[in-house]
Amino acid sequence: MDIEQKQAEMIDHFVKQASSLKGSAIAPLVLEATSNPSLFAFSEILAVPSVAELERTESATLLDTLRLFAHGTWSDYKGNMARLPQLVPDQILKLKQLTVLTLAESNKVLPYDKLMQELDVTNVRELEDFLINECMYSGIVRGKLDQLRRCLEVQFAAGRDLRPGQLGNMLHTLSDWLTTSDNLLVSIQEKIKWADTMSEADKKHRKDVEDRVEEVKKSLSLKVKVTPCKQADADFRGHEEMYSETGGVMDYEEDRSRPKRRRHPIS
Template sequence: MDIEHKQAELIGHFVKQAETHRGSALANVIVEATSDSSLFAFSEILAAPNVSELQGTEYSVFLDMLRLFAHGTWSDYKSNAGCLPQLVPDQVRKLKQLSVLTLAETKKVLPYDQLMLEIDVLNVRELEDFLINECMYAGIVRGKLDQLRRCFEVQFAAGRDLRPGQLGSMIQTLTNWLATSDNLLLSIQEKIKWADMTSEVDKKHKKEIEDRVEEVKKSLSLKQADMEFQGHEEIFYSEPGGVMDYEEDRSRPKRRRPPIS
């Protein structure tokens, strides 16, 4: 089963749980959801009416904890640990995974030093084990560990829940991208039109040259034929015993032989 399908099933399960529980039972559902090793999206659970009703009650800290898992990081938890329920080990691991995911969404190259600071690991070996076993095997990120450069090169990162106000920014980004794409498409169409026109001009020019070449060939052929014909005439009239010689011979007066005495 792929990660998207599994995510969808888990989200549907916990949304139903959130819709049918209240108070402490709902708090337990939130703890279970944020501890599940295969669940990394929480906005649908957060949107359940019963969850919103925790605000202002003795269980409101669990609502804050769910918001943390939807949008926050391990650093955010450390900064507000006094205002939130203590996390169990599965939740700690999950929040560190989400912290790596948050960094991977915004950068394609993550320095080891930054990652070790963000998820509180002490050495490179521990960091690489976490990236491989808890992130790449979980399917939330893919990438390459570069020990020489001491960095993680991100090739893929699953998306996290949208933070409040982030939707408007995404819409603006997509709008700008669409406008740029439209301009690029128009530019490409203009270039294609220009290329087609240039091609037609080239074809016409080539045809004109070919026609001129044919005319020159015909002209040369006619000149050659004419020269050959004239050459034959000169040979005909200059041959010994030819017509001209014969006519000239006939026009000469004949000598009379003197009488024999």
């Protein structure tokens, strides 16, 4: 069972219980809820009418305790110990776990020095044991302990209840993200259109090149067919001339081989 499902079941359980209780009778439920190892969200319990009615009553500290666990940190508790009930060890552990989640909201690399200060931890070994055993094994945080850099690299952290006024900031952030996404989508569509245009131009160019190649092939084919005929004709004329010239030479040689006639003087 994942942490989200456990959360949902625990919230439903405590909301039903709180709805049936009034005044100081809610005190045991607050203690149980803020000590439960599977519960890290308290806004739904705070929204129960019988719990909200504790405001400005003798049991108002119960409401303050729930608010501390919904939005606060260990440092917040130390700064308001005078008006808050003393926490039991399970509550202290829970509030320190919630402190890590709050720190992870704004920074995904948490220095050991910062964590030790916020959690009242005196040495690195104690801090790493807490992060591994109470945060990672419980499933509220996933990350890597970098002993060389002395920090926790957060890969995942469970979300906490929204603080008063935080919803407006979140809506503004989501609105900015939506605007950026729309602009990115328009840019992507323009690039797709440009790519399609270039593809068509490339296809046309390729077709022109192929047509030109075919024309060259046809031209070369015609030249090959015509050239042998012309060559044969030239060879025939060459042989004819050779035989003609040879005959002339033979006649000339034959004429030279004949004995010359002596010329007798005419008496």
